[in-house]
Amino acid sequence: KHIILLPGDGIGREIVESAVQVLKAVAGEFGHTFTMEEHAIGGDAVDKFGTPLPDTTVKACRNADAILLGAVGGPKWDGVPADRRPEKGLLGIRKALGLFANLRPVKGFPSLLHASPLKESVIEGSDILIIRELTGGLYFGTPSERRDNGNAVVDTLAYQREEMERIIDKAFQSARLRRRHLTSVDKANVLESSRLWREIVEEKKQDYPDVAVEHLLVDAAAMKLITNPNQFDVMVTENMFGDILSDEASVLTGSLGMLPSASIRSDGTGLYEPVHGSAPDIAGQGMANPLGTILSAALMLRHSFGMETEAAAIERAVRECLDQGYRTADLDTQGGQVTGTQQVTDAVVENLT
Amino acid sequence: KHIILLPGDGIGREIVESAVQVLKAVAGEFGHTFTMEEHAIGGDAVDKFGTPLPDTTVKACRNADAILLGAVGGPKWDGVPADRRPEKGLLGIRKALGLFANLRPVKGFPSLLHASPLKESVIEGSDILIIRELTGGLYFGTPSERRDNGNAVVDTLAYQREEMERIIDKAFQSARLRRRHLTSVDKANVLESSRLWREIVEEKKQDYPDVAVEHLLVDAAAMKLITNPNQFDVMVTENMFGDILSDEASVLTGSLGMLPSASIRSDGTGLYEPVHGSAPDIAGQGMANPLGTILSAALMLRHSFGMETEAAAIERAVRECLDQGYRTADLDTQGGQVTGTQQVTDAVVENLT
Ligand SMILES: CC(C)[C@H](C(=O)O)[C@@H](O)C(=O)O
Ligand SMILES: CC(C)[C@H](C(=O)O)[C@@H](O)C(=O)O
Numbered sequence: 001k002h003i004i005l006l007p008g009d010g011i012g013r014e015i016v017e018s019a020v021q022v023l024k025a026v027a028g029e030f031g032h033t034f035t036m037e038e039h040a041i042g043g044d045a046v047d048k049f050g051t052p053l054p055d056t057t058v059k060a061c062r063n064a065d066a067i068l069l070g071a072v073g074g075p076k077w078d079g080v081p082a083d084r085r086p087e088k089g090l091l092g093i094r095k096a097l098g099l100f101a102n103l104r105p106v107k108g109f110p111s112l113l114h115a116s117p118l119k120e121s122v123i124e125g126s127d128i129l130i131i132r133e134l135t136g137g138l139y140f141g142t143p144s145e146r147r148d149n150g151n152a153v154v155d156t157l158a159y160q161r162e163e164m165e166r167i168i169d170k171a172f173q174s175a176r177l178r179r180r181h182l183t184s185v186d187k188a189n190v191l192e193s194s195r196l197w198r199e200i201v202e203e204k205k206q207d208y209p210d211v212a213v214e215h216l217l218v219d220a221a222a223m224k225l226i227t228n229p230n231q232f233d234v235m236v237t238e239n240m241f242g243d244i245l246s247d248e249a250s251v252l253t254g255s256l257g258m259l260p261s262a263s264i265r266s267d268g269t270g271l272y273e274p275v276h277g278s279a280p281d282i283a284g285q286g287m288a289n290p291l292g293t294i295l296s297a298a299l300m301l302r303h304s305f306g307m308e309t310e311a312a313a314i315e316r317a318v319r320e321c322l323d324q325g326y327r328t329a330d331l332d333t334q335g336g337q338v339t340g341t342q343q344v345t346d347a348v349v350e351n352l353t
Numbered sequence: 354k355h356i357i358l359l360p361g362d363g364i365g366r367e368i369v370e371s372a373v374q375v376l377k378a379v380a381g382e383f384g385h386t387f388t389m390e391e392h393a394i395g396g397d398a399v400d401k402f403g404t405p406l407p408d409t410t411v412k413a414c415r416n417a418d419a420i421l422l423g424a425v426g427g428p429k430w431d432g433v434p435a436d437r438r439p440e441k442g443l444l445g446i447r448k449a450l451g452l453f454a455n456l457r458p459v460k461g462f463p464s465l466l467h468a469s470p471l472k473e474s475v476i477e478g479s480d481i482l483i484i485r486e487l488t489g490g491l492y493f494g495t496p497s498e499r500r501d502n503g504n505a506v507v508d509t510l511a512y513q514r515e516e517m518e519r520i521i522d523k524a525f526q527s528a529r530l531r532r533r534h535l536t537s538v539d540k541a542n543v544l545e546s547s548r549l550w551r552e553i554v555e556e557k558k559q560d561y562p563d564v565a566v567e568h569l570l571v572d573a574a575a576m577k578l579i580t581n582p583n584q585f586d587v588m589v590t591e592n593m594f595g596d597i598l599s600d601e602a603s604v605l606t607g608s609l610g611m612l613p614s615a616s617i618r619s620d621g622t623g624l625y626e627p628v629h630g631s632a633p634d635i636a637g638q639g640m641a642n643p644l645g646t647i648l649s650a651a652l653m654l655r656h657s658f659g660m661e662t663e664a665a666a667i668e669r670a671v672r673e674c675l676d677q678g679y680r681t682a683d684l685d686t687q688g689g690q691v692t693g694t695q696q697v698t699d700a701v702v703e704n705l706t
Contacts, residue, residue: 087542
């Protein structure tokens with residue numbers, strides 16, 4: 001299996017390095033060969049090549065079985081023109097590879113749950129998979145431009161029926177592997193695109209009679225994620241709603257630094273990255289939390305390589321490492337003590353082998 | 354002062370009736386004359402006139418100094434065609450009257466705060482005013498249509514520069530009356546409309562040097578409302594982001610039934626309504642919480658009639674009523690006992706006079 005590493009900016013390099021150590025341990029333990037090749041993206045690529053997404057990076061990713069990304073962005077590049085912002089690298093690689101399905105599992109670790117902003121009685125037991133459409137909608141629709149001498153502006157929320165169908169299929173299939181409950185989120189009382197979305201969900205549900213389906217308006221979803229996170233199993237929605245709701249959901253458990261994500265397409269190729277950002281303020285100090293990236297590597301094994309046993313082994317090793325009391329500084333330290341990136345990584349590798 | 358009453362659907366009639374009793378008490382107490390006239394909107398209007406927004410309603414509202422609305426919608430009208438849905442009445446009246454500024458104060462009542470889904474240490478002390486642009490963006494942009502034989506769909510996020518300028522001005526002015534801190538929320542790393550929005554905020558801040566301004570991406574805002582609600586004073590954003598964030602914020606204090614809202618335009622004309630919905634399941638049972646509507650009437654006195662003393666008197670009467678232990682069934686009853694709509698209303702009137 002051939003993996004492209006895109007460390008990116010800030011703490012990206014440190015945390016990708018940690019995940020590489022874990023992947024090497026898995027390879028040794030289970031007899032796999034992973035070849036890895038590093039490329040530039042984001043601000044790092046802007047500095048080196050003058051563009052957040054060099055052609056060589058795109059080309060390398062096209063030939064990869066999977067991609068592991070650290071993080072992009074930072075105040076250093078706040079001043080650069082819009083088309084060369086670090087985030088454009090991330091948006092560009094998603095689009096170039098057609099990674100239309102963003103999977104964001106949100107599940108707390110019991111030993112960290114007391115750090116949640118929510119009452120333990122509210123957050124306890126919640127286990128949500130948010131599936132966000134990633135290559136359509138307002139993010140890529142045209143026109144997106146100033147008009148009337150700069151006195152007006154439009155962006156376009158555009159979808160093809162097929163783009164909706166494939167993400168909704170993915171969501172039904174994911175629900176089947178879990179608790180068979182799907183919440184489809186839209187704004188059908190306002191948007192025509194949401195009405196088409198809702199129609200497609202209604203059509204598709206005939207094909208998945210074993211999955212219970214519920215429609216929820218995006219404003220109501222934003223409320224219920226907080227008041228009743230337990231009511232959700234799989235949630236599916238379009239790109240912008242998914243951006244907002246998945247970030248909202250990511251803080252519910254109180255340990256953002258632990259959350260992984262996968263952005264995949266139908267043939268299994270995928271890009272894996274932690275949910276948290278590039279944290280430039282702590283970059284290079286050996287204190288970043290590598291567990292979100294390590295758990296992203298586990299998702300890679302599961303979704304791109306079909307290695308369920310190996311993925312579960314990483315997840316178990318991470319849980320054990322928390323139980324052993326290892327905590328990076330971003331986590332609540334109750335029940336543990338503060339340790340650095342390398343110590344945490346060593347503990348995970350140790351638990352694996 | 355001439356007030357149009359739009360009871361609408363579900364519990365709308367009961368709660369508007371409560372607010373009318375309170376307004377009459379204020380009129381008596383402070384020597385004002387309020388004339389009131391009832392009109393149909395929402396599902397109620399669909400049933401009576403075949404449309405959620407009859408012309409007679411629009412005409413009456415155009416001649417009013419202010420409008421008090423209960424709630425619209427309910428499962429009864431789930432099957433009606435999109436253009437006759439109850440919500441269209443609400444969207445229609447906002448647009449017809451040009452009510453571009455939606456004000457949603459979110460502040461907990463100390464005696465109810467233990468019902469918050471958030472830890473008391475997180476929510477305590479928070480006091481946010483969310484200002485949402487209400488007549489532009491994805492809600493009203495064209496085209497909004499199916500294309501390519503129904504195989505594609507577009508909605509349009511459209512804004513005029515002036516539409517952004519007036520809501521941003523309103524936000525700066527509101528911040529001046531509070532703690533002089535403004536958070537502008539956008540998605541400037543993706544949307545051209547957000548980049549124009551951000552430019553205008555940067556321009557306008559020259560005119561309000563006494564207000565501290567911060568820009569936040571909508572996904573980050575969705576996180577910080579939960580992790581750190583105390584960091585916000587006034588938050589301003591466009592229509593759809595405002596819909597999502599203001600509903601998210603509305604559950605933070607644990608007493609949605611208490612929250613008022615105002616939708617106003619520059620000349621002071623405004624529509625006032627509680628944030629909660631029509632609750633058809635408890636309609637007609639005398640158990641609805643009237644306090645969100647009563648507090649909306651207070652906002653009417655403040656923003657449309659310039660009656661600050663009277664508005665503050667209602668707000669104090671409501672606080673006292675909670676302190677006296679009156680609680681409708683939707684509220685946490687710790688420190689009080691369950692009482693019906695009329696009892697709560699009587700208590701507020703009593704405290705006022
Ligand atoms: C960086 C930004 C463009 C991106 C997005 O909005 O998709 C990020 O917020 C994310 O969710 O991965
Ligand atoms: C009913 C609906 C169209 C409306 C909106 O989205 O504006 C509502 O959610 C609101 O916030 O007042």
